[in-house]
Amino acid sequence: MTRxxxxxxxxxxxxxxxxxxHGIRKWNPRMSPYISAKCKGMHIINLxxxxxxxSEACDLVFDAASRGKQFLIVGTKNIAADSVAWAAIRARCHYVNKKWLGGMLTNWSTTETRLHKFRDLRMEQKAGRLARLPKRDAAVVKxxxxxxxxxxxxxxxxxxxxxIVIIIDQQKEYKALRECITLGIPTICLIDTNCDPDLADISIPANDDAISSIRLILTKLVFAICEGRSSYVRNP
Structure with a gap:
């Protein structure tokens, strides 16, 4: 992989x-190599x-995007939801920003069935068929x-x-991370000082409670994905 x-x-x-x-009482000892200091009862991450x-994560997503690979961005806590949707739409990725449904990946056949149902309902709505249903039936379908x-x-x-799956906040999205590990899907994970850095393929130590921090990390990854996609379009 070229740097x-x-x-x-x-x-x-x-x-x-x-x-x-996070506060010094709320930390994972495995994060010790990624912490540079303590200040006012808080751990300071080694930037x-x-x-x-x-940078390693950007290299990975660039190479993957340049080969036409597909990405999923997961971040369901309130402060991350809007940034996740923005990043995914800009980089033409899939995303989950409301709730991770158990088995979304490991039970893909069920998820696929739900997606087919969702697409059918979208087509019916666009065609105006839902408006022609009886009032009670229309309410249920809506x-x-x-x-x-x-x-x-x-x-x-x-x-x-x-x-590849990009995860914002390892603790919050642990179920999604475990499904990726089970299926052998490479993961990039934003981890705070209360996380386990050994679970993801690439763990990026960073503040997962500040919108500005989440946005910055996603912005760099989105840029790398977009650059990779441009390379893929130029050299199919």
Whole structure:
């Protein structure tokens, strides 16, 4: 895998509050190599390590995108949801930003059935058929459609399990991470000081409680994916 320059600098990360970890009582000892100091009862993340692993992640997604691989971005906590949707739409990735449904990947046949149902309902809605249903039936179908839109809207075009999964907040998305591990899907995970850095293929130590931090990490990854996709289009 060729190493490239992704314009990752420490000043920008400090401004985005990437270096702020959790309180010193709430930490995973395995994160010790990624912590540079303690300040006011809080662990400070070593941004040199963050820059290194973020650069490695950018190299990975660039190479994958340049070969036409598909990505899934997962981040369901409130402060991450909008950034996840923005990043996925910009980089033409699939995403889950509301709730991870158990078995979404490991029980792909069930997920695929739900997606087919969702697509059928979307087509019926666009064709105006739902408006012609009896009032009670229409209400039931609309509730079902709304439910599917909320939880599957970000993966409505996904036809198979993704090639790489990007996870925001290992603790919150542990179920998704375990499914990826079970299936052998490579993962890139944003990890705070309370996480286990050994679970993901590439773990990026960073503040997972600040919108600015999450946005910065996603922005770098999105840029790398877009660059890779451009390379794929030029050299199919």
């Amino acid at each position: 490239r320059y992704w314009n990752i600098n420490l000043e920008e990360m400090m401004e985005a509050r990437v270096h702020f970890g 040199t390590r963050t820059a290194r692993f973020l 509730r079902q459609f709304s439910h599917l839109q909320t939880y599957l809207g970000g993966i409505k075009y996904m036809t198979e399990v993704p090639d």
